[in-house]
Amino acid sequence: MRIGLIAMSGLRVCDHSLLQLGLSFPGVRSRAQTIEALPSLGLLTLAAFISDSHEVEYLEVRELDEVPSRFDVVFLSFLTATAPEAYRLAEQFRKKGTLTILGGLHVTLNAREAQGHGDVIIIGEGEPVMTRLMDDLEQDNVQSIYRARDFAPFDFCDAPLPRFDLLKSKRYTRFTVQTQRGCPLRCSFCASSIHLTPRYQVKPVHKVIEEIRAIKALTSDPFIEFADDNTFCDRKHSRKLMRELAKEKVPWFTESDISVADDPELLSMIRDAGCRQILIGLEAPSAKQLDGLEQRSNWKAKRADQYLSAVEQIQSHGITVNGCFVLGLDSHDSDSFDEVFDFVERSGLYEVQITYLTPFPGTPMHRQLSDEGRILLEGAHERCTLFDINFQPAQMSVEELRSGFHALLARLYHPREVKQRARRFLAQVRKKGRGRFASSKEIPLN
Secondary structure (H helix, E strand, C coil): CEEEEEEECCCCCCCCCCCHHHHCCHHHEEEEHHHHCCCCCHHHHHHHCCCCCEEEEEEHHHHCCCCCCCCCCEEEEEHHHHHHHHHHHHHHHHCCCEEEECCCCHHHCHHHHHHHCCEEEEECCCCHHHHHHHHHHCCCCCCCCHHHHHHHHHCHHCCCCHHHHCCCCCCCCEECCEEECCCCCCCCCCCCCCHHCCCECCCHHHHHHHHHHHHHHHHHCCEECCCCCCCCCHHHHHHHHHHHHHCCCCCCEEEEEEHHHHHHHHHHHHHHHCCCEEEEEECCCCCHHHHECCCCCCCCHHHHHHCCCCCHHHCCCCCCEEEEECCCCCCCCCCHHHHHHHHHHHHHEEEEEEECCCCCCCCCCHHHEEEECCEECEEEEEHHHCCCEEEEECCCCCHHHHHHHHHHHHHHHHHHHHHHHHHHHHHHHHHHHHCCCCCCCCCCCC
């Protein structure tokens, strides 16, 4: 069989005025370019289950001038924002007689909808079903639905090496690797892998290192982004991983919660292992605004008074923090934009990311807002970009949220503010005598 893996790559934004505003700022532009450049780890992982007897090709959707007819089977994995585009593409493949298989987070959360657009859908993790699916394809006995829960739970100890070798283009310099899956926190708006996997688990360290070495074989200067929801939950695993990562001498980026700041020894190991930045979902600067956001134990609200000290602790080790804030929470009013800006100023955050509250279909947040009649356009998946509004805020009009967001973006990413944050970070690190920037001028002043 000739099998195509089609990645729905690239950043999507419906608000063209925001796109034009953001693209004028280096920080926003560079992150958009980074997202555009990352290959699909999910598809490359599924490819590892395909026998060498089949021809396999990996393609980015932007590389398709027209829908090819050379494939017998195509796999499409996508997020909510690209669902409409993926559905249109799937229909075009089906018209050419190509068996079309759909999977990923959006399909898992919206299986009935997805079933109307593909020949086959995968619900849940892809790894448990792939062996059976490929057997069925080879025997011309393919089923319309494959549910991960109907198979033995996938164990990360059996994780295959993703087919990085399918990435023929030299333009790839950033790659994703997964060291764990799932998250012990359960935020109401989150649409991460907690909806795909039944349990939190870590990947054996030797397998992570094997993947990194496979990437190093493709390019001499790779940058790794760990595709984890919360990398440092398991401290024992983290320490072992950091010791081995330090030997590989590759720069990397990951996501965590602020509890990583509680462990100075681990922070030193993280720095020495090559970490350049940790992205942390702070969400809002005060406990009042965070109350009830994390559903399991209200964890984020309880830790809000430690945000400032946590940022200081992490960055004093020479690791930059990208603090992420969500605008449009029910606790937010027109003063919230200034509160975020003031927190960024006081905290000394090196980098900051702001997004709108986004009610992804299938999440508790979407169910709540839908029940309250606050979803503006039901089924408008293309607006689930994090940078478009598709709900009625509780204490603001839609226009107040939009205009406040635009103004905050302009303030945060003004070149003067970007340079000031970088200089503060550099001064902080040099004062402590820690990190790769302690006695150098390597830090970028955008």
